[in-house]
Amino acid sequence: MEGPSSLARRAGTRDDPYAQMREARKQPLLLHSMAVFREIFEVVFAHREIRSVVEVGVESGQVSGMYVELGAKAVYCVDPGATAQLRATLAENPALHLVTTPSPEVLPELPVADLYVLDGDHNYAVVERELSWIFDNAPDAVVVMHDLLWPCARRDLYYEPSPLAPEDKHATSADGPTAWHDELTPAGFVGAGAFTVAQHAGGERNGVATAVEDVLARPGNEQWRFGLVPAVFGMGVLYRAADQGLEDALRPYTESDLLATMENNRVALYTRVLQMQYEAAAQAGHADQLAETVSAQRREIDRLNAELHRAWEALRIHR
Structure with missing residues (x-):
């Protein structure tokens, strides 16, 4: 069994309490x-x-x-x-x-x-x-x-384009699996064009x-x-x-x-x-769409205000 030195090696020391997190930051998210x-x-x-x-x-x-x-x-x-x-x-x-x-x-x-x-x-x-x-x-x-x-383990993954014959593949999907339910989802582990997965697991x-x-x-x-x-x-x-x-x-x-x-x-x-990344991207898309809608509405309001101003000017002249 390792002694106290292993604790310092893994957790850092009193003088360097951030050593473990520096090591953590070196690793990829996945x-x-x-x-x-x-x-x-x-x-x-x-x-x-x-x-x-x-x-x-x-x-x-x-x-x-x-x-x-x-x-x-x-x-x-x-x-x-x-x-x-x-x-x-x-x-x-x-x-x-x-x-x-x-x-x-x-x-x-x-x-x-x-x-x-x-x-x-x-x-x-x-x-x-x-x-x-x-x-x-x-x-x-x-x-x-x-x-x-x-x-x-129980679901084929195919790098695309796959060299396999059709009879060696299951029906595929660009959506991906997730740990949170059994169905495939665009918010799951997707290949983004690099790979597809079998539509069904097991069998x-x-x-x-x-x-x-x-x-x-x-x-x-x-x-x-x-x-x-x-x-x-x-x-x-x-x-x-x-x-x-x-x-x-x-x-x-x-x-x-x-x-x-x-x-x-x-x-x-x-x-x-x-x-969460998928939902954030969707929300960002909705925000962009909302901004475009608001901008279009503002342009329409400006146009209507201009027409209203011209109408008032015409009415004033006729009077």
Whole structure:
């Protein structure tokens, strides 16, 4: 157990009581990056020899570099839409290899890896194919996944334009889910053109968690185990039953009711903020419309006053 020094490190000191809030201000309003799971990756690397990584879905390159810091010798960064900035960042590290062919099609073209990190398309069709290939061709690998909880656990998300065939997609909506009711809403977690979501949650072949369950349930996959870290949209870890040391090391995270409660509270608060932003924008629009109406009415009053003045002048002259 840590001593009093941990209190000062987390809460600040008597001379510097604002240290915690300075750290808080550094974070985005919505935590979503796989970088926040560094200590989970440290556990994985400590219990398995990870020399090669296939990373599906690359952010800024920061997370890609983290795998090298933890001991990987080669990281294959799969991102068909890589920006010029991302290309430049990856080029600075010779251990990072950009791959622009999409997943899962690209998986057979890459060396079999020790660790697969799946954080690309968050829908059943893509995740099911990725896991099926890994289970069949990389049986000794560890698989780390993102978005195993709300909103993608039981509802497909499709980055647009989606390359999926129509039969692999559910009917979609540009509205988004919220924690405050079960229906989609324009005031929810929306993609603003970047992505759409399935109109309905649940059912078959819908969502990332459903894909994991279906692949694990297939004959021949009995030796795979799954652990869920219930934080920041949910991190899943898939490993072989023989990896008892890894399972034990992950247990404080995967069995944490505290993490699950904090995640539920986090998404509830965030979607409330989204609703308030939507309502504020609507009110601003109403205010602009009201201002335009008042301005038009003032112009009409000025016009009528001018006509009335001319009428009085004409009447005075005739008298």
